[in-house]
Amino acid sequence: MNQLSWITYIMLILASYRLTHLIVFDKITEFIRKPFVKKIKVETEDGTKTKEVPTSLFGYLLKCYWCAGIWCAILLGGAYLLFPRVTFVFILILSIAGGQSILETFVGVNLKEVDYLADLKKRNE
Numbered sequence: 151m152n153q154l155s156w157i158t159y160i161m162l163i164l165a166s167y168r169l170t171h172l173i174v175f176d177k178i179t180e181f182i183r184k185p186f187v188k189k190i191k192v193e194t195e196d197g198t199k200t201k202e203v204p205t206s207l208f209g210y211l212l213k214c215y216w217c218a219g220i221w222c223a224i225l226l227g228g229a230y231l232l233f234p235r236v237t238f239v240f241i242l243i244l245s246i247a248g249g250q251s252i253l254e255t256f257v258g259v260n261l262k263e264v265d266y267l268a269d270l271k272k273r274n275e
Contacts (some may be wrong), residue, residue, distance in 0.1 A: 158230075161245040166226050168248030170219040173212060183212045 152261045173179055186209030187202045204210040226244075231238040 158241075161241050162223075162226055164246075164248035164252075165241045165244035166219065166223045166248075168244045168251060169222040169226065170215060171248075171251065173222065174215050174218050183209070184257065186212055 173182070178238060183202075186204060186206055188205050189200050189202055192201045204213050205272065211221065226237070230241060240268050
């Protein structure tokens with residue numbers, strides 16, 4: 151079996167994270183999920199909301215972050231062990247995108263918090 155370096159392991163984690171997010175949440179892959187989910191109306195305290203629910207086990211796989219994450223990890227990890235040179239290109243791209251999305255989420259949340267605190271300070275003055 152190949153010796154896996156710590157940096158490659160981190161790259162595989164980030165790549166798996168990004169691929170999972172791409173499958174489960176991103177708008178660009180909605181066409182893949184659409185045939186396997188249906189929209190239902192749900193009554194909440196805030197009114198009626200539309201929710202997507204899976205219509206099959208495959209639909210559940212495409213909507214469940216934990217389920218899709220396992221399969222993405224198996225796919226990327228297995229592909230890397232079998233075809234390291236070819237797979238490394240995809241892992242590199244996905245890991246850069248995964249790291250960037252984590253940083254963007256962190257920065258975005260902190261910017262919203264700063265804006266909230268600034269608005270709160272203005273109201274209290």
